[in-house]
Amino acid sequence: MLTNLAFEQLLDRYERQVYATAFRILCRREDAQDAAQEVFLRLYRHLGRIDEAAVSAWLYRVTVNVCRDMLRKRSVQPAQWPEADFDPADPGAQPDAEAGLGERKRMVAAALGRLSPKERAAVVLRDIEGLSTRDVARALGSAEVTVRTQLCKARRKIKDVIDGLQKVATMDGAAR
Amino acid sequence: MDCRKSQRWMALHVEGDLAARKAVRLERHLAECAECRAFAARMESSQAAVKALAAEPADESALREVRARVLARIAAEQPRPRAFPLWRWAAVAVLISISVTGYVIPNLIPTLPPPPPGPTPVAFVQPIVPPPREVARVVRVRKPKPVVKKSEPLLVKLETNDPNVVIYWIVGE
Numbered sequence: 648m649l650t651n652l653a654f655e656q657l658l659d660r661y662e663r664q665v666y667a668t669a670f671r672i673l674c675r676r677e678d679a680q681d682a683a684q685e686v687f688l689r690l691y692r693h694l695g696r697i698d699e700a701a702v703s704a705w706l707y708r709v710t711v712n713v714c715r716d717m718l719r720k721r722s723v724q725p726a727q728w729p730e731a732d733f734d735p736a737d738p739g740a741q742p743d744a745e746a747g748l749g750e751r752k753r754m755v756a757a758a759l760g761r762l763s764p765k766e767r768a769a770v771v772l773r774d775i776e777g778l779s780t781r782d783v784a785r786a787l788g789s790a791e792v793t794v795r796t797q798l799c800k801a802r803r804k805i806k807d808v809i810d811g812l813q814k815v816a817t818m819d820g821a822a823r
Numbered sequence: 824m825d826c827r828k829s830q831r832w833m834a835l836h837v838e839g840d841l842a843a844r845k846a847v848r849l850e851r852h853l854a855e856c857a858e859c860r861a862f863a864a865r866m867e868s869s870q871a872a873v874k875a876l877a878a879e880p881a882d883e884s885a886l887r888e889v890r891a892r893v894l895a896r897i898a899a900e901q902p903r904p905r906a907f908p909l910w911r912w913a914a915v916a917v918l919i920s921i922s923v924t925g926y927v928i929p930n931l932i933p934t935l936p937p938p939p940p941g942p943t944p945v946a947f948v949q950p951i952v953p954p955p956r957e958v959a960r961v962v963r964v965r966k967p968k969p970v971v972k973k974s975e976p977l978l979v980k981l982e983t984n985d986p987n988v989v990i991y992w993i994v995g996e
Contacts, residue, residue, distance in 0.1 A: 654897075655894075658890060658893065658894075662886050662889060662890060663881045663886065666881070666882070666885060666886055666889060667879075667881065670882075670885075671876070676882065676885055679885070680885055680888060680889050680892070683889045683893075684889055684892050684893050684896070687889070687893040688893060688896055688897070691893075691897055751872045751875070752872070752875065752876065752879075754872065755869075755872045755873050755875075755876060758869075758873075759873075770873065773838070773840075774838065774870065774873050774874055775873065775874065775876050775877045776877070777877065780840055795835060795840055798834070798835065798838075798840060799831060799834040799835055800834075802834040802835075802837065802838075802866065802869070802870065803830070803831075803834050803866075805869050805870075805873060806834075806865055806866050806869040806870075809865075809868075809869045809872065810865060810869075
């Protein structure tokens with residue numbers, strides 16, 4: 648079991664995981680910070696009851712739950728991803744090398760912004776965080792078959808959005 | 824297998840989420856269908872872009888802010904040592920003074936020697952008289968003070984077998 652002394656080490660080890668997961672689900676920096684703070688406070692209060700080997704899975708599950716609560720209670724709209732309204736035909740929206748955002752990254756961000764919260768959580772945990780389908784199902788509190796259905800829909804939506812944006816970008820490039 | 828099912832399965836197959844038996848059927852279909860192969864290529868490309876997000880550098884300033892906020896909240900939630908209220912100090916002072924008065928002061932007062940045995944007090948016997956007509960009078964009987972006699976020291980002479988040795992023993996009070 649974990650003790651208070653281990654808390655700061657856990658904060659060091661898992662702050663990226665928690666913040667990045669929350670950011671990809673909530674799509675806003677401030678919301679992701681609020682969620683990450685809440686997750687770590689819950690971790691602190693449950694330190695004595697969590698097995699060290701299960702911390703990462705516990706954090707994923709709590710992060711998803713906190714993000715869901717925020718989406719429900721505070722009417723946070725995940726589709727307000729900064730890059731969600733990316734228009735490849737808009738010169739002002741072209742990739743900014745200084746900001747380090749590639750065109751494809753912006754397209755992916757736009758595609759993620761168009762997924763439902765459950766689909767986005769499934770994609771974030773499975774495809775970005777690299778969890779197994781079983782672990783994603785545990786984190787989401789769903790059956791594995793449900794997660795596979797969500798992943799199937801989400802991946803096809805992402806592909807369709809990226810395909811569409813690439814077509815527009817190609818047509819725009821040809822017009823110039 | 825039709826192309827719609829193939830493309831639905833492709834979304835799972837691209838990340839290894841399709842059951843092995845279905846994967847074999849899908850691969851067989853892809854070998855025959857150019858349209859589905861093109862679909863599979865675009866799916867792999869979009870998935871590669873999604874997975875590339877995992878390599879994004881973390882927003883360090885956001886992380887620092889989260890860390891500071893978490894530690895500040897935890898520090899604020901720690902139970903603070905309560906100040907000892909003034910009334911408790913007063914209560915402690917009273918208790919100490921009581922114990923000092925009860926135990927220390929009596930020990931400081933020199934104990935007087937017990938009084939020597941005096942004469943047995945004479946019992947006063949109320950003479951039987953006919954009851955007066957008035958209401959009974961309260962008669963205060965004073966306890967007689969013990970008479971202390973001054974006794975002179977007693978000289979005891981002890982003679983031994985040896986006529987030259989005589990022991991005088993003075994017994995005082």
